[in-house]
Amino acid sequence: MTQDVTIAAVRAVAGDRATLRFEGARAGIVLDATGLSGRDRDALEDAVRTAATNAWTGEVRVVVTAERIARRLIAVASGKGGVGKSTLAANLAIALKARGRRVGLVDADIYGPSQPRLMAAEDQRPTAKDKVLDPVPTPYGVPMLSMGQLIEPGKAIAWRGPMAAGALTQLVEADWGATDTLVLDLPPGTGDVQLTMIQKHKPAGAVIVSTPQDLALIDATRAIDLFDKAGIPVIGLVENMAGYVCPHCGEVSDPFGNGGAEATAARLGLPFLGRVPLAIGIRTASDAGEPPAAGNGADAAAFHAIAARIDAWLEQR
């Protein structure tokens, strides 16, 4: 009877997560905290302890266990800077979350971390517990950590690969709770910094971003080589800043050419994941910390279509 009361009280706060055993008046509780963040885990443990403590139980012992969540990293990379890698990473994270994945965003761009601004989290500072970082929330339901939150601006410019990979460990091995997919915004380029980062953290796959320009495409080919060398599958190529629609007359022009990334993907036997138009709305929304993929505007569709292909790729793995 007294045990029934204790069991009911614990079940009321922890449901199926709690398994109880009694030895005389002593209550032993095993708590399955799989998928909970550190904060939620601590709160649940306290609640269970309180619920189990009553006039009949003597000692209450709570043991917390958790299954390791199989978390996969998707790297977003580019052969050179300024092609829209960070914009794509932010919007992909939001679009993958809209498809039901539990997504986090890691901004590993040590040269110009821009995710706090893109994700409207510039005023947030991550806290740490036992040296493990707690990702900051964003208005889009995608928790985030950025190199910009760890290092002073400009400090990391001269970093070599091992330092950059070490700093990335802090971000990737943070308390991501139930997050199953981490979108990783890599530094632009194909040097020793990028190679060491991907060798150490082995993303499940990589998305390469390029503009349609020949020079950007040559650099994108180098980025593909880099992932090949590290044994990381390339999920496919994205063409950004393609087809400019004039907001005044509606005429479509191609300031950086058109179709180059699709042709390059075909030549290399890689999937082409889609095209994002060059649109003023994408730039202004990004600068304002309102990623287009979070809304229903015309600019959202391109990101959602690309996310659908990446989602399908992840499903098949």
Ligand SMILES: Nc1ncnc2c1ncn2[C@@H]1O[C@H](COP(=O)(O)OP(=O)(O)OP(=O)(O)O)[C@@H](O)[C@H]1O
């Ligand atoms: N499709 C687009 N249409 C219009 N502007 C865009 C588009 N994609 C990106 N931009 C703008 O281009 C600029 C560079 O984009 P972004 O910072 O995403 O590039 P990046 O490749 O991550 O650059 P970096 O290498 O400096 O990190 C930003 O001002 C961004 O808003």
